[in-house]
Amino acid sequence: MQVLGGAASDVARDAEVNGKPPRISPLREDEMSDEAMDYCKRLRAVLGVPESGLIPAVTATMLRHPDLNDAQTNMGIMLQGRGLIPQRERELAVLRGAWVTGAPFEWSEHVVIARRVGITEEEIERVIEGSAAPGWSAHDAAILTAVDELLSRFMISDETWDTLAQSWDEKQLMEFPVFVGVYAATAMQQNSLRCTTEGGKPGLTSR
Amino acid sequence: MELKGYGDRLAARTAQVLGDGPKIAALDDSEMSGETRTLVDTIRLSAGAGTSAEVPEYMRTMVKHPALFRAQMELGTVLFKGQISPRERELAVLRIGWLAGAPYEWGEHVKISQRYGVTKEEIARVQQGSAAPGWSVHDGAILRGVEELLSDFAVSDATWDILAKTWNEAQMLEYPSMVGQYVVTAFIQNSFRARIAPENPGLVNY
Numbered sequence A: 001m002q003v004l005g006g007a008a009s010d011v012a013r014d015a016e017v018n019g020k021p022p023r024i025s026p027l028r029e030d031e032m033s034d035e036a037m038d039y040c041k042r043l044r045a046v047l048g049v050p051e052s053g054l055i056p057a058v059t060a061t062m063l064r065h066p067d068l069n070d071a072q073t074n075m076g077i078m079l080q081g082r083g084l085i086p087q088r089e090r091e092l093a094v095l096r097g098a099w100v101t102g103a104p105f106e107w108s109e110h111v112v113i114a115r116r117v118g119i120t121e122e123e124i125e126r127v128i129e130g131s132a133a134p135g136w137s138a139h140d141a142a143i144l145t146a147v148d149e150l151l152s153r154f155m156i157s158d159e160t161w162d163t164l165a166q167s168w169d170e171k172q173l174m175e176f177p178v179f180v181g182v183y184a185a186t187a188m189q190q191n192s193l194r195c196t197t198e199g200g201k202p203g204l205t206s207r
Numbered sequence B: 001m002e003l004k005g006y007g008d009r010l011a012a013r014t015a016q017v018l019g020d021g022p023k024i025a026a027l028d029d030s031e032m033s034g035e036t037r038t039l040v041d042t043i044r045l046s047a048g049a050g051t052s053a054e055v056p057e058y059m060r061t062m063v064k065h066p067a068l069f070r071a072q073m074e075l076g077t078v079l080f081k082g083q084i085s086p087r088e089r090e091l092a093v094l095r096i097g098w099l100a101g102a103p104y105e106w107g108e109h110v111k112i113s114q115r116y117g118v119t120k121e122e123i124a125r126v127q128q129g130s131a132a133p134g135w136s137v138h139d140g141a142i143l144r145g146v147e148e149l150l151s152d153f154a155v156s157d158a159t160w161d162i163l164a165k166t167w168n169e170a171q172m173l174e175y176p177s178m179v180g181q182y183v184v185t186a187f188i189q190n191s192f193r194a195r196i197a198p199e200n201p202g203l204v205n206y
Helices: A010-018 A034-047 A057-062 A066-081 A087-100 A104-116 A121-129 A138-153 A158-167 A170-193 B010-018 B034-046 B057-062 B066-080 B086-099 B103-115 B120-128 B137-152 B157-166 B169-192
Strands: none
Touching (some): A034 A066, A057 A066, A066 A170, A066 B066, A066 B169, A087 A121, A087 A138, A087 A170, A104 A121, A104 A170, A138 A170, A158 A170, A170 B169, B010 B103, B034 B066, B057 B066, B057 B169, B066 B169, B086 B103, B086 B120, B086 B137, B086 B169, B103 B120, B103 B169, B137 B157, B137 B169, B157 B169
16 A cells, blocks of 8 residues: 655655745634634634734634634544544554655644653654554554545455454444544645644644 | 555455444434434534435434534534535545545445536546546646645645645645545544445445
């Protein structure tokens, strides 16, 4: 199975996706409707930033399509806030997906989140090598393999499904392809819009 | 990356995906609680469809995880009723279903796309992709954008510039998300081995 990934070309991919200006500019505050302002107010409350605080550019961009932004926010809250797959396992999947899709924004954000939930620097390096790298448990390796299978063959193989099913219940198994897909869709969106990484993070070379 | 699709091995792909039946068993009609039926009806109404006692097997499967089902259907409805015209959306979805080797999605959209003006000849041409002769420059770019997103996970400058000649900013914002949403659907239906109904032609019998 052929799997992508920026291992040989992460610097070039960063230059291509993150090094050029965004294709669609973030909505400025003076362009915002009352609804958009209200959304920002709620987001600031959730993020714990002051009322004058900056809204992330990626969010301000999506506010140009409020219905879509709302539905994507709700999906994100469902998967991250009420999702049934444990956080560490989720983050292993997001990291592998961001790496394979060559997604500087997603990768750089989730390197930070992954570390917060206990994924080590050594594991982050190992995610880049993938499921065949020595040291993964059978379950963790199956998570990474499933991401590779979905992104290259658009389905999870029987063998990988069976390994995951030894640890996960039916609802977790149902959630997993949706989870991987939503983060792949986010990568497609952020790569195509050329969303610039937050706070000057380097992108795929972030660790 | 080169994206081959499954055009030369449709029977093998169909057997691989549909295999010996669903991995997640659907609820029986008798197992559907009142709450579950209300959820299905609410989603159908918000999508502009009528309510019905008949609930397709795929929905009776997804309702086993109600919160996930609700979020997935909400996103699907926003994109189905989105800024991109239905015919343009359907061209993209057909190309996704074909490249993802997704019998359920391809077969359903063979039917749906014709309701929105996609011709049988165009459906056959979608299989050949953006390079086939006969597409307008804009339609060709819609298909090429899908090919790029499924292989390189980004729309190229050349394709973006062509689409931006016809589409406004909201449509340009919507496009990669819309493609992504239908990729998610292929991931789910292929991985669950969602069974196709008799009237769904799948990859082989359309």
